Amino acid sequence: MKTELTVNGRTHVVEIEPRTTLLDVLRDRLGLTATHAGCEHGVCGACTVLVDGEAVRSCLILGVQADGLDIRTVEGLTTGDGTLDIVQDAFCETHGLQCGYCTSGMILAAHALLRANATPDEEDIREAISGNICRCTGYQQIVEAIELAAERMRTSNVLSAGEVVK
Amino acid sequence: MKPAQFDYARPKTVEEACGLLAGDMDARVLAGGQTLVPMLAMRLSRPSVLVDITRIEALGGITLGADTVAIGAVTRQAAALASEVIRDEVPLLAKALRHVGHPPTRCRGTMGGSVAHGDPSAEIPLAMTVLGAGIVFADDDGEEEAFDPADFFLGPMLTSAPMGGLLTRLVFPRRGTAPTGTGFREIASRRSDYAFASAGAQVVLKADGTCAEARLGIGSVGDTPVAVDVAGLSGTRLTREDIRDAVAEALEDLETVDDLHATARYRKRAAARLAELALTEARDDALEQAG
Numbered sequence: 001m002k003t004e005l006t007v008n009g010r011t012h013v014v015e016i017e018p019r020t021t022l023l024d025v026l027r028d029r030l031g032l033t034a035t036h037a038g039c040e041h042g043v044c045g046a047c048t049v050l051v052d053g054e055a056v057r058s059c060l061i062l063g064v065q066a067d068g069l070d071i072r073t074v075e076g077l078t079t080g081d082g083t084l085d086i087v088q089d090a091f092c093e094t095h096g097l098q099c100g101y102c103t104s105g106m107i108l109a110a111h112a113l114l115r116a117n118a119t120p121d122e123e124d125i126r127e128a129i130s131g132n133i134c135r136c137t138g139y140q141q142i143v144e145a146i147e148l149a150a151e152r153m154r155t156s157n158v159l160s161a162g163e164v165v166k
Numbered sequence: 167m168k169p170a171q172f173d174y175a176r177p178k179t180v181e182e183a184c185g186l187l188a189g190d191m192d193a194r195v196l197a198g199g200q201t202l203v204p205m206l207a208m209r210l211s212r213p214s215v216l217v218d219i220t221r222i223e224a225l226g227g228i229t230l231g232a233d234t235v236a237i238g239a240v241t242r243q244a245a246a247l248a249s250e251v252i253r254d255e256v257p258l259l260a261k262a263l264r265h266v267g268h269p270p271t272r273c274r275g276t277m278g279g280s281v282a283h284g285d286p287s288a289e290i291p292l293a294m295t296v297l298g299a300g301i302v303f304a305d306d307d308g309e310e311e312a313f314d315p316a317d318f319f320l321g322p323m324l325t326s327a328p329m330g331g332l333l334t335r336l337v338f339p340r341r342g343t344a345p346t347g348t349g350f351r352e353i354a355s356r357r358s359d360y361a362f363a364s365a366g367a368q369v370v371l372k373a374d375g376t377c378a379e380a381r382l383g384i385g386s387v388g389d390t391p392v393a394v395d396v397a398g399l400s401g402t403r404l405t406r407e408d409i410r411d412a413v414a415e416a417l418e419d420l421e422t423v424d425d426l427h428a429t430a431r432y433r434k435r436a437a438a439r440l441a442e443l444a445l446t447e448a449r450d451d452a453l454e455q456a457g
Contacts (some may be wrong), residue, residue: 001174018174018216021203040167041204045270054244054273059167060203061274064174065196065218109270130357131268 003067007032008076016063023047023058025066026073034074034104038133045132048105049073055112057131074104077111086156087111087149096145098136105132110146118154120146169206173215180224180332184306186217188330193217195332197240197279200271220276225334228252237336239278243267243290246277255340257451258296258368261350262289268358278333281318284325284390287360289352290336291319292385295393296366299338303331312337319390344378345371347452349444352386353436355427361386362428365440367448369404371456377404380448382413382441387422387433394420394441404449413441 005012007030014029023040026032026049038046040059047058050072077085084092087110097103106129113120113128120128125146126139134142174196177183187193192214196202205211219225225240228249235255237246246252247263266289267275280290281301294301295315302312305328318325327333352364364385370378380399385391394416402408422433 017171019169019171019206021169021207024168041207042200042271048270051273055270056273057200057270059207060200060271062174062196062199062203062216064176065199065220067176112269127357128269131270 001064003064005030005063005066005071006069007071008073014063018062018064020063021059022049022061022063022066022071025063026058026071032073032075036101036104038101038105043133044102045105045109045129046102048108048132050108050112053112053115055109055128072108074107077107086152087114087146090149090152091142091145094141094144094148096137096142102132102134102136106134106142110149113146114150114153118150120150122147167207169203170209170212172206172213174218175215176218176221178222180222180304180334181306181308183217183219183222184304184330184332186215187332188306190214191329195219195282197282198242198271198275199279200267200275201279201283201285219332225278230255230340233340235338235340237277237338239276239282239333239335241277243272243275243277243280244269247272256293256297256338257341257346258348258350258366259290259293259338261348262293262366265289265350265352265358265361265364271358277336281336282325282327282333284319284321284323285360286319286322286388286390287362287364287386288391289350289361289364289366289385291315292364292366292383292391293350294336294338295319295385295391296368296381296383297339298393299336301333302335302337303328304334305331310334315391316393321389342370344373345452345455347371347448347450347455349447349449349451351440351443351447353440363387363433363436363440365437365444367441367444369399369445369448369452371452375403375453375456377402377449380404380412380445382416382445384417384420384437384441387420387437389421389423392420396445399445404445406446409442409445409449413438413445417441 036046038044194213196216226238229236352361422430
């Protein structure tokens, strides 16, 4: 089925089977492998992407359902010259990752939160990442990373990580 | 974890969707897909065609009526949670929605989808059961049929949804002007996971501070959410003892199930405690409104 996907601002027209998940389209058809395949049934959050600015699981959306929607993956956070965006940088600084498997999902979940709420407290942060499983960090450094990113976004006048709307 | 093959249709109208569903016994409705897509991935569901109803405009939106709030079937759970109309007019539902999945699944998951799926631990069906909300289906003849939760939820993932019908909206009663307090409590192993036991309560107070009406429902402990009769609380001041005694009596014959996560005995004990907490929360909420 012919499907039009807008990923990181670029429009792709792909011919896909209805049973193909958005996750598989991103990884296998578009080569965007920063979105990780974890459990593939909606439990782990590793495949989180932004759809119309909101964090959702790409394994729980069929590619054909994403027709016409605005999709953003970790590849779309930066310009591609190796510069990290504010949230990625904060994860590095606070050791918010070890193996890195959950990290792309965590970063996009954090982005969705920070777009809607510029001053999240710890409870807001834990709620925002409640659907993302990390088996390494124990979550504490991830929470610290998002707190740091929020602070930097508030004080930065160059928001490479999107707009804070509230 | 890859689904088996199926066809996909994206109708633009309710009539078109009902026609597709009526024409094929193995067709299934796809709304938010937050439960159906995992079932497809695990091949627990093998539909011939998925009828994606999320682009049918008539199925969206939250409408405030004279006595009711109608919620379109494809309204996202996140949109319902953010709705001021629901917060002000159906406060119990607003409280229940906070426990539905987590932010990423609420962004996609729909109000109608959760009800049509009929999971006994789902929070929206429990809120509907407490409040006696209506579940409206359309069929391919253009007829509508409304169900009460007590008749609709038959067992785990088993409902009396009409064959070939399409759930179009949920109709909740608006709260009245009298102080109306609500409480919602559940126990799960992790935040956002399926609850082992859950309780929703709503109480309305008279001007003298006594209880005019008390409603209670229990979910997650048996085959369906159940409304529990606590009418005996009417006329009382909803003291700790009043609540404790009413809950103990009302839940005496509650049927609970054993599974890997919790024993039936544990569920019964948890249900009673959660019911007390939910009613207490509802009472305090109402007293605060009464000033």
